[in-house]
Amino acid sequence: MxxxxxxxxxxxxxxxxxxxxxxxxxxxxxxxxxxxxxxxxxxxxxxxxxxxxxxxxxxxxxxxxxxxxxxxxxxxxxxxxxxxxxxxxxxxxxxxxxxxxxxxxxxxxxxxxxxxxxxxxxxxxxxxxxxxxxxxxxxxxxxxxxxxxxxxxxxxxxxxxxxxxxxxxxxxxxxxKGSMDIRVTSNGKSVHSSMPSLGYNAINPLVDFVNRINQAYNSITESNDLLGDSVVSATIINGGSQVNSIPDYAEAEFNVRTIPEADNDSYQKLFEQIAKNVKVDAPDSYLNIDTYMSRPxxxxxxxxxxxxxxxxxxxxxxxxxxxxxxxxxxxxxxxxxxxxxxxxxxxxxxxxxxxxxxxxxxxxxxxxxxxxxxxxxxxxxxxxxxxx
Missing domain, CATH: 3.40.630.10 (Zn peptidases)
Known part of the structure; x- marks a missing residue:
């Protein structure tokens, strides 16, 4: 043909x-x-x-x-x-x-x-x-x-x-470079905003987490001669549904661009360790790390x-x-x-x-x-x- x-x-x-x-x-x-x-x-x-x-x-x-x-x-x-x-x-x-x-x-x-x-x-x-x-x-x-x-x-x-x-x-x-998409969720307890002590604000530990990730990233010195530096960006953040209610749920999403010297496994461990270090004052509240996309x-x-x-x-x-x-x-x-x-x-x-x-x-x-x-x-x- x-x-x-x-x-x-x-x-x-x-x-x-x-x-x-x-x-x-x-x-x-x-x-x-x-x-x-x-x-x-x-x-x-x-x-x-x-x-x-x-x-x-x-x-x-x-x-x-x-x-x-x-x-x-x-x-x-x-x-x-x-x-x-x-x-x-x-x-x-x-x-x-x-x-x-x-x-x-x-x-x-x-x-x-x-x-x-x-x-x-x-x-x-x-x-x-x-x-x-x-x-x-x-x-x-x-x-x-x-x-x-x-x-x-x-x-x-x-x-x-x-x-x-x-x-x-x-x-x-x-x-x-590699890429990771990571969702970090925070669970709290919703109450009226006039009585916040009766609940737990899910936004607070999440904000602490974002700040700690940014601090940790700024201290990373590893680089690659060809690919440059790794990159961490908080790109989406959501929490709360009404201005006079304490939010019982909040989430942040991150995109991470990785290099061999600061690879996907190392960033996974970093996110998990920081989640453990964030202070959570309510017994039923916690931070959860969900890496829903990871490509080396x-x-x-x-x-x-x-x-x-x-x-x-x-x-x-x-x-x-x-x-x-x-x-x-x-x-x-x-x-x-x-x-x-x-x-x-x-x-x-x-x-x-x-x-x-x-x-x-x-x-x-x-x-x-x-x-x-x-x-x-x-x-x-x-x-x-x-x-x-």
């Missing part, structure tokens, strides 16, 4: 953007990709996680080495759709060649580029050596359940290198063939050698490469600009999207051939 036309490639992206997989419904995306692969005689497998959420795995080639490529199927909410210039779930091209739609940049264009590159390589009987394995994930935007499931089920055990096509056309990421930092050296090939191909397809860098953001690599070590070849590189992620009127440049399909085809074959 040969290569797909540019129109067919854009149509596939339009189909994906048209599936409203807002923090859910990845099963619909997986079914679409499964049917598309089947049409081109490529085997794929849908791995259901819930009734509406699923991962998808597909392979071309055979044997080792194994080069994994990964993209997530979920997107964030478009927010107020009336603020968009075009319908968020209808891919729309403007006069400058930008393709607008929720997920156009983050990251259905990267996912589509991987899928199409695999289809076109398979049509050519490529790769001759090794395996390309697509790991299409669910839940990347919130908790990383899809990547965690792939790792738990052994899909990374034999993988020799990993490419994630998050929007990053201007830089090749080879290391990034990814630290690789970035000195390998995968990075070198990607930089060389960026000159060919993007007109310049894209620099390699570290990132404060988080990808599914946090849960996919947890035991691979510093020498493991990993990059985040894909169509779209980082600045377009999660914004109103999100877009990917059509030329970049189409160029990355060709870039990925060369990258996958060249890496596998050189490592055969």
């Amino acid at each position: 040969g290569k797909l036309s540019s129109e067919e490639k854009v149509e596939i992206l339009a189909d994906l953007v048209g599936i409203e997989s807002v923090n859910d419904n990845e099963l619909d995306v997986a079914n679409y990709l499964h049917d598309l692969f089947q049409k081109h005689h490529i085997d794929s497998k849908i791995i259901k996680l819930t009734d509406t959420r699923a991962n998808l795995v597909a392979e071309i080639g055979s044997g080792s080495p194994v080069l994994a490529v990964s993209g997530h199927m979920d997107v964030v909410s478009p927010g107020d759709s009336s603020k968009w210039q075009t319908p968020p779930f209808k891919l729309t091209e403007d006069s400058e060649g930008h393709l607008h739609g929720r997920g156009a940049s983050d990251m259905k264009s990267g996912l589509a580029a991987f899928v199409i590159s695999m289809i076109e390589l398979h049509e050519q009987g490529l790769p001759k050596h090794g395996t390309v394995r697509l790991l299409a994930t669910a839940g990347e935007e919130i908790e990383g359940h899809g990547a965690k499931a792939f790792y738990k089920d052994g899909y990374m055990n034999d993988v020799d290198a990993l490419v994630i096509a998050e929007p990053s056309k201007d830089k090749i990421i080879y290391a990034h 930092p990814v630290f690789t050296k970035g000195d390998n063939r995968l990075v070198d090939i990607a930089q060389s191909l960026s000159k060919k397809y993007l007109g310049k050698e894209v620099p390699k860098k570290a990132s404060p953001g988080v990808t599914d690599a946090s849960d996919l490469v947890v035991d691979k070590g510093e020498d493991f070849p990993f990059i985040m590189f894909g169509p779209g600009e980082t600045s377009q992620a999660h914004v109103i009127d999100e877009y990917v440049d059509k030329k970049d999207y189409l160029n990355f399909i060709d870039l990925f085809e060369d990258l996958l074959v060249e890496y596998l051939d050189e490592n055969e």
